Amino acid sequence: MSDTLSPVFAALADPTRRTILAMLLEDDMAVTDVAAPLAISLAGVSKHLTVLARAGLIQQERRGRVVWCKLDPDALRSASVWMQGFGQFDSVDLEALEAFLEMTPPPQD
Template sequence: MTDRLDATFAALADPTRRRILAMLLEDDMAVTDVADPFEMSLAAISKHLMVLTAAGLISQEKRGRVKWCKLEPDALREATVWMQGFGLFEPVNLDDFERFLESEFVFGREGGED
């Protein structure tokens, strides 16, 4: 369990990866579409996607020649349960989490973070 939690929190620690998660809340996306709004190489985006995939936060599948990314919303369940154990956090509502990610996405885009 500890390794999965470490991977989850490490993945969420990066603003680029949080922005990618916010984008994937809307729909599955091709890797090239994920990379489009970022001012970084496709290789750099691919590394971020590998971290998110390794943490189980997203999945990737090849459809024809195109690799697609899909959000795995249940992946945060274990981290949520762990945080609730401290009694400091309310249960994570996926709608609230979506709003949080959207606010991070908007802040990152307007604030110049990439």
């Protein structure tokens, strides 16, 4: 049996990655635009984006010299379906997720 949920929950455990997901809820973004408001290096942002991509939470696409990032909610849906098995959780409401992610303060270095 393939464990696809562990990378999702591990990715969501980090506040910087949650901040990035909140940004990508609004629109697709270039990596440099993702990095601009964060208080970490571009290399650090790239590492976070790699974790999110490996977890299936985002997709990255090179367009010329620019790498664009796009939210992929399917991994969140899979996690939601798993949590529903406990009978305590509703399906993922992307608007509620966005509100939660916006309330999470960005990490400070």
